Amino acid sequence: MSTNKIALFLAGVALVMLSSAKNETEESYKEQIQSISSLPLVSGDTLSPEDLNGKLIILNFWASYDAASRINNYNLLRLNQSYEGKTFFNAEGLEVVSVSLDTYRSQLVKAIAADETHCFRHICDFQGVESSLCRSFDIDAPVNILIGTDGRVLARDYGVEKIESALQTLHANN
Numbered sequence: 001m002s003t004n005k006i007a008l009f010l011a012g013v014a015l016v017m018l019s020s021a022k023n024e025t026e027e028s029y030k031e032q033i034q035s036i037s038s039l040p041l042v043s044g045d046t047l048s049p050e051d052l053n054g055k056l057i058i059l060n061f062w063a064s065y066d067a068a069s070r071i072n073n074y075n076l077l078r079l080n081q082s083y084e085g086k087t088f089f090n091a092e093g094l095e096v097v098s099v100s101l102d103t104y105r106s107q108l109v110k111a112i113a114a115d116e117t118h119c120f121r122h123i124c125d126f127q128g129v130e131s132s133l134c135r136s137f138d139i140d141a142p143v144n145i146l147i148g149t150d151g152r153v154l155a156r157d158y159g160v161e162k163i164e165s166a167l168q169t170l171h172a173n174n
Helices: 002-019 024-036 067-083 106-116 132-136 162-173
Strands: 056-062 095-098 121-123 143-147 154-157
Touching: 056 067, 056 162, 067 095, 067 106, 067 162, 143 162, 154 162
Parallel strands: 056 095, 095 121
Antiparallel strands: 056 143, 143 154
């Protein structure tokens, strides 16, 4: 077996071991993801559980007024386009669910249009960091969380580096 294959295999094993670590917060994420699917999207559409079932989910907590969040949107868009239609270990596809920390609809809608992130599933209850979504995920600042099909956190990062690394490993081991 080549050195590259061994390294890739070991990285995959490490990721699986990391994702199987028990954590109360991670165990409840599956239920929280199900509750997200009952919320209306900013577009007025509805997100159904079938839209998320069997997929890896990137929860992108962001704000239209935060410059770093806007840069992160660009990086997430690039990442989403790279993995569009791909399959992963234990997952059929990737979905970005973008949870806004905004309190004003007009600013949020302008940012979605300017960042060209219409392909993301945008959710916002316009309560800012006091949002029930932020409280349920214990969020008080922008962050990205990659969640597996079993509801466990596979990566968490303000940027996309850890998310992208996890996606590469999960796609390579498919």
